[in-house]
Amino acid sequence: MPVAIVGLTTVSAAVSPLSELGSALHAVGDPGHHPVDLPPMDAALRRRARRWAFTTRAIRATPFVTVWGPDEEFATQLDHLRALPPRRLGGQLLRPIGDTGAALRYARARGVGDQVAALVERPGPAVTEFLEFLAESWETWFAARWREVRPVLAARTRRFALDLAAGGPAGALGTLDPSITVAGAGVSIAKVRNGRHDVARRGLVVVPSTLINPHVYVADVPGRPLVLIHPAAPGPPVPAARDLLRRLAALANPGRLEVARAIATEPRTAGEIAARWHVDPTLVNRHLRELAAAGLARATRRGRYVQYELDAAAVDALGGDVLALLLR
Known part of the structure; x- marks a missing residue:
């Protein structure tokens, strides 16, 4: 936009x-x-x-x-x-x-x-x-x-x-x-x-x-x-509207929001989340990848496993980023 x-x-x-x-x-x-x-x-x-x-x-x-x-x-x-x-x-x-x-x-x-x-x-x-x-x-x-x-x-x-x-x-x-x-x-x-x-x-x-x-x-x-x-003095960077929309859409999905909650306090794999909360592992994996693609989660490979952790700073900055874009 x-x-x-x-x-x-x-x-x-x-x-x-x-x-x-x-x-x-x-x-x-x-x-x-x-x-x-x-x-x-x-x-x-x-x-x-x-x-x-x-x-x-x-x-x-x-x-x-x-x-x-x-x-x-x-x-x-x-x-x-x-x-x-x-x-x-x-x-x-x-x-x-x-x-x-x-x-x-x-x-x-x-x-x-x-x-x-x-x-x-x-x-x-x-x-x-x-x-x-x-x-x-x-x-x-x-x-x-x-x-x-x-x-x-x-x-x-x-x-x-x-x-x-x-x-x-x-x-x-x-x-x-x-x-x-x-x-x-x-x-x-x-x-x-x-x-x-x-x-x-x-x-x-x-x-x-x-x-x-x-x-x-x-x-x-x-x-x-x-x-x-x-x-006169350039302001701070502001994410593009398409990036902010993707982040907002990622969190607007109820299932994805639950998955985000699961990785908010500690890193977890898709299998761990699926087993603990009795959710389809394929769906969990899809949610995790979307959160990572939107810049809201970080993925770390540990041998055969991939752990995901919520990027709390990115989530915390989302409101300010939206306001900065609206004011820009």
Whole structure:
């Protein structure tokens, strides 16, 4: 279940302050899986951040995933947004929820009905409020952090440029994170949802972030280059979805779960399990092999016998691996 990116003819890297601000606002809204040290917001800004939180949740609003140039300052990016017609920018802010009809249907369930209705019905004042929120967030909350992290992000883009020149697009992308692997002429990203993006005509822009971890974010905005936001420091490896599904399926079988229990405290052979628990030895052997093939048990040959032992660490990590893949 990967996301594939092919047609890697135009690949570049960019540092984006607005993208990093979006990641910061996302992290503030989801502190459970973003244990990062961000400065505190004052009460008024916190209230405004909650009003606009839907623009930076699981799906980011278009302004946070738009790259106009490789190294623009925040003020320049904000000017790009100010130059857009209010109705157009208002529509871009609704991207996380859907088109106008879908946004109006689902906004109230998210508790942002009034905010979304304002973007649809009165985009001028609503967009002005959003731009003021961005400016205030930057000036009073995020600018100091940006001065600290900008050199880190710039260094990462320079390293990517060197990797691009040395190893080509696919090879360079494969250095960004363990979840990104070379696959044929393109790359594959370990995600739950299947997807395929041919970027031969639109291009691909990679944007490093000090705050995006544990996510690797692929932003597909029609008519724009595909944007890949990745952790500046690669995250830990995450098993492929097919491997996790095989492990989950192995434990979901009642008989196999009983066999797993039999080898959880000490190594045993298939014959020993069959005799002790009065089970068909052929079936036990099949269960043991499936557990081993799924990476949940280890097999050790002792003369004529093969003993199996549950890999407790692999079973213990399964929940965390599933969560890591879902968050990725």
